Amino acid sequence: MTESSPAKIGLIGAGWWATANHLPVLAKRDDIELASVCRLGVDELLQVKNEFGFTHATENYRELLETPGLIGVIVASPHTLHFEHAMAALNKGYHVMCEKPLTTRATEARELVSEAERRGVQLVIPYGWHYSKFIQEAKRRMDQKSVGEIEYVMCHMASPIRSLLEGKQFLSTGGGAGDNMFEPEADTWADPEVAGGGYALAQMSHSAGLAFWLTGLEAQSVVALTSSPTSRVELYDAFSVNFKGGAIGSFSGAGALPDNQQFQLDVRIYGSEGVMTVDCDRAKLEILRHDGDNFSMKLDPDAGEYFGGGPTTNFADIVTRKNDMNWAPGWAGMRAIEMIDAAYRSVKLGRLVTV
Secondary structure (H helix, E strand, O other): OOOOOOOOEEEEEEOHHHHHHHHHHHHHHOOEEEEEEEEOHHHHHHHHHHOOOOOOOOOOOHHHHOOEEEEEEEEOOOOOHHHHHHHHHHHHHOOOEOOOOOOOOHHHHHHHHHHHHHHHHOOOOOOOHHHHHHHHHHHHHHHHHOOOEEEEEEEEEEOOOOHHHHOOOOOOOEEEEEEEEOOOOHHHHHHHHHHHHOOOHHHHHHHHHHHHHHHHHOOOEEEEEEOOOOOOOOOOOEEEEEEEEOOOOEEEEEEOOOOOOOOOOEEEEEEEEEEEEEOOOOOOEEEEEEOOEEEOOOOOOOOOOOOOOHHHHHHHHHOOOOOOOOOOOHHHHHHHHHHHHHHHHHHHHOOEEEE
């Protein structure tokens, strides 16, 4: 890449979400070259190549990684393949944006974060809410210890994805930057062997990533319950968490909102000096302090809507060297997976487990 030439990006996993969100954002930029795309299915692969103007297309991701001049790689393959694909890209020294969940196992997530640090490259997780101004203001204030020492965290999320987790036709369309080219592959979300898990991996990786990013906490032990009333992967999750340093927390999730309803996402952080409320569906950022020095941010009613294009734009700015600020860093995704992995083990064993 020179000052005048576009930065080359490759995409592994050009399915439903990547073609509806990431590629429409990148295709509009004249400083990005869509150099190579990888997915299974020759007809679908050519459809993506032609629609978005990729220079090269392949069904072999290792061939993609040999693209001359490649700088960044987006990984949007099924959950259980994230580690393999992201690690191979990091091994080449590429910046990587890996879809959430970062991985399905804590050990793998730690390896990815460690490799990115070792290579001196950015590992971005597409957490769209991190790009809302009030979420960034919440992060700034938490870094200033606006509630004092953290003592308790409550984090709840609910999504209109019941049909997705049941392996049925998925009707909800919110959050993406463009139109759908493909329908979601049922097995990617509803088959435990392919998905690695249910609602916690598919969606709570969002909310947990946000909570860990805001607080900087690390889970130490977890006891959990899940339920799967109409699916092979879980629809509902309830986790109780001990954090390093003594704080405790509760994380819950529900994959059963009616179709085309807005996501629910609520994080409350209680500390020695007050409490912060971050509410995305009701667009609220509030800090209530014991000393009365309270704060409430004036927000538009739609301020908490999911911003799917935010992470993709951030990644493009990183690979083109326009900005090195990573608003959704790999370590936040890693902390989320550490908790979720422990929660799944807790459910299997029926007891509290350490992270």
